[in-house]
Amino acid sequence: MPSVMLLHLMTLKKLFTIGSVLGALCVASLVIYAYAHRSDPILLRVEEPGNPIRTPSILVLNPFRDRGAENSANAFLERLKQGQCAGSVQSLYNDSPEYRQYICERELRSPLQSWSLGDLQEQSAKIRIYFWNERPGYGSQKGQLWVTVAMHGDQWQVVNYESWY
Numbered sequence: 001m002p003s004v005m006l007l008h009l010m011t012l013k014k015l016f017t018i019g020s021v022l023g024a025l026c027v028a029s030l031v032i033y034a035y036a037h038r039s040d041p042i043l044l045r046v047e048e049p050g051n052p053i054r055t056p057s058i059l060v061l062n063p064f065r066d067r068g069a070e071n072s073a074n075a076f077l078e079r080l081k082q083g084q085c086a087g088s089v090q091s092l093y094n095d096s097p098e099y100r101q102y103i104c105e106r107e108l109r110s111p112l113q114s115w116s117l118g119d120l121q122e123q124s125a126k127i128r129i130y131f132w133n134e135r136p137g138y139g140s141q142k143g144q145l146w147v148t149v150a151m152h153g154d155q156w157q158v159v160n161y162e163s164w165y
Contacts, residue, residue, distance in 0.1 A: 041065040041120050041127075055130065055144075056119055069127045070117065072156035073147040077131070081112040093159045106165050110135045118144065126150045126159065133163070 044060035079088040085104035092100065112133055119130035127149050132142040145163035149156045 041122075059119060061117075061120070069149045069156045070120075070129060072149050072158060073129045073131075076147060076158040076161070077112060077115055077145075080107050083108075083111070088158075089161065091158055092161060095160070103161065103163075106163070110137065110165050115145070123148075127156075128160075135165070 041062055042059065043062050044058065045056045046058035047054055048057045076088055079085075085107045086100075089095070089100040089103055095103075113135055115131040115133040117129065118132045121128045121130075128146055129149065130144060130146045133145050134142060143164050145161070147158055148160035150159045151157075
């Protein structure tokens, strides 16, 4: 009887070892895949059918992606949060002075408190970055805003900003 239990224990150890090796190989494969596809910022995107604003319900970002566009958008949003709207919106393309003033008035009335990355969409030479944001009066709800950035020379520059207030 003890030899049967010993044999059973040895079989379980072998199965555990094999499972551990296979798990490690899967993780290593995912890391290699992500690194090989580092120019793709999104590894997995799942959208709910019928979602009118097409925000993904599952979004897995590539940890090896170039974050230059995101950094530029975050710096822009941080300037808005700090009340530096007038200087920040000057870089926006195709926006009238009236629209820039409208943005600054809305930002003054309902300033950004925090934001988190919600989605990325590449559009030819631009990247539109969607953020979920919190503002006074939102309560537990989060609003959506998006920042479009384009490469100018060797730097990303914010060229468009839109927000739901």
